[in-house]
Amino acid sequence: MATTDRQATTLALAHALSAVERGLAVIPLSRTKLPAVRSPHRDAPGPAPCHGQCGRFGHGVYDASTDPARIRALFAAAPWATGYGIACxxxxxxxxxxxxxxxxxxxxxxxxxxxxxxxxxxxxxxxxxxxxxxxxxxxxxxxxxxxxxxxxxxxxxxxxxxxxxxxxxxxxxxxxxxxxxxxxxxxxxxxxxxxxxxxxxxxPPPRTAHPAAPAAGGHGRGLVQFVLSAHEGQRNTRLFWAACRAYENGIGPALLTPLLEAALHTGLDEREARATIASAARMTGHRP
Incomplete structure (x- = not known):
């Protein structure tokens, strides 16, 4: 059985690397179809909001990468992996x-x-x-x-x-x-x-905005920090998500500049960042 599992892991890694060659970001999966690398925070009390900022493996789809060396390292950390997941x-x-x-x-x-x-x-x-x-x-x-x-x-x-x-x-x-x-x-x-x-x-259908809240509040700072902590490949998605939440909570206009500055800090082009925030505004029923 151990030999069969090793063969399955080797084959899964080969398929995963082929997917990487096509530009697809992947992670190793176990036989249960769950991420194979266990969370480094599994013994920590309470929920762990970390999405990879700690620098260790074990954050599920947030580990996904198109770097062959990183994929080999992920599979080495989970020798029981028999499959791979493709991040959407x-x-x-x-x-x-x-x-x-x-x-x-x-x-x-x-x-x-x-x-x-x-x-x-x-x-x-x-x-x-x-x-x-x-x-x-x-x-x-x-x-x-x-x-x-x-x-x-x-x-x-x-x-x-x-x-x-x-x-x-x-x-x-x-x-x-x-x-x-x-x-x-x-x-x-x-x-x-x-x-x-x-x-x-x-x-999803546009949501009705909640009453306005001060942009300097903890929620606004949290959204800006969420964008700042984005890795390459996550920056646009995180910016869009954070902008949607900001508009839904009535702080979109106030957070426009902080979110834009955070996006630029992660390496996003200003035109692309502004377009993403504008899309979030339209998606939530607001004028960009």
């Missing part, structure tokens, strides 16, 4: 995973076809990954300035969405229930752009 929402693809499940007792493929007919969109040819349970993962790409959230069954019963902060089990991974594999004829395809009509369905 990160450049260059800003991947969106459409998970068509079979365990819910519903025909999720038929539900997606019905949505496509009702909202006038077509799923383009793209990468399709077959799951051990008979389900399918469709790989789509989103705009760089739009953050698609994770959801389970919100689009339709049996359809889960993997967006920013989520991950897809990569083809070639082995789990307790079997192996994941690319559907024939799709391995060579690049992830296709998400149809605009489908993208609109994946985004």
């Amino acid at each position: 929402g990160l450049p260059p693809y800003h991947l969106i995973g459409v998970d068509l499940d079979t365990k819910s007792g519903t025909d999720s493929s038929a539900a997606l076809r019905e949505l496509a007919l009702r909202h006038l969109f077509t799923i383009p040819e793209t990468v399709v990954v077959l799951t051990p349970s008979g389900g399918r993962h469709l790989w789509l790409t989103g705009p760089p300035d739009v953050v698609v959230p994770n959801s389970a069954g919100r689009l339709a019963p049996g359809i889960d969405i993997r967006g920013a902060g989520g991950y897809l089990v990569g083809p070639g991974s082995r789990t307790d229930h079997g192996a994941y594999a690319t559907a024939p004829g799709t391995a060579h395809l690049p992830p296709a752009a998400c149809p605009p009509a489908l993208l609109r369905l994946l985004l």
Whole structure:
């Protein structure tokens, strides 16, 4: 069994490095499909808000990287890994995973076809990954300035969405229930752009702003710090998330300059940062 596990780990690492060559950020997964590297804060009292700022491995999808040396180090830290996860929402693809499940007792493929007919969109040819349970993962790409959230069954019963902060089990991974594999004829395809009509369905409706709060408060400082602590590959996503929360809490205009300065400090281009904040304003029902 130990030899089989070592072979599975070696194979998973090889597949993960192939994904990295395509520009996909990955993490090692265990047979349970959970991140294989254990949290360095697991014995700490109370919840640990650290998303990798401590510099150690074990922060789930926040460990995801396209650096081959870092991926080898991650797998070395988890020799029991038998698969890998592909982080969604990160450049260059800003991947969106459409998970068509079979365990819910519903025909999720038929539900997606019905949505496509009702909202006038077509799923383009793209990468399709077959799951051990008979389900399918469709790989789509989103705009760089739009953050698609994770959801389970919100689009339709049996359809889960993997967006920013989520991950897809990569083809070639082995789990307790079997192996994941690319559907024939799709391995060579690049992830296709998400149809605009489908993208609109994946985004949450605008929320009503809460009463204004002083920008100097702890919540405002926390949002600015959240942006400042972003690693490369997370900067746009974190800025968009923080700006959305600021506008939802009525402090968007007051936090505009601090958030912009924080984004510039992390290395984002000013034009890109302003566009991301403007997208957050529109998404939450405010004027940029």
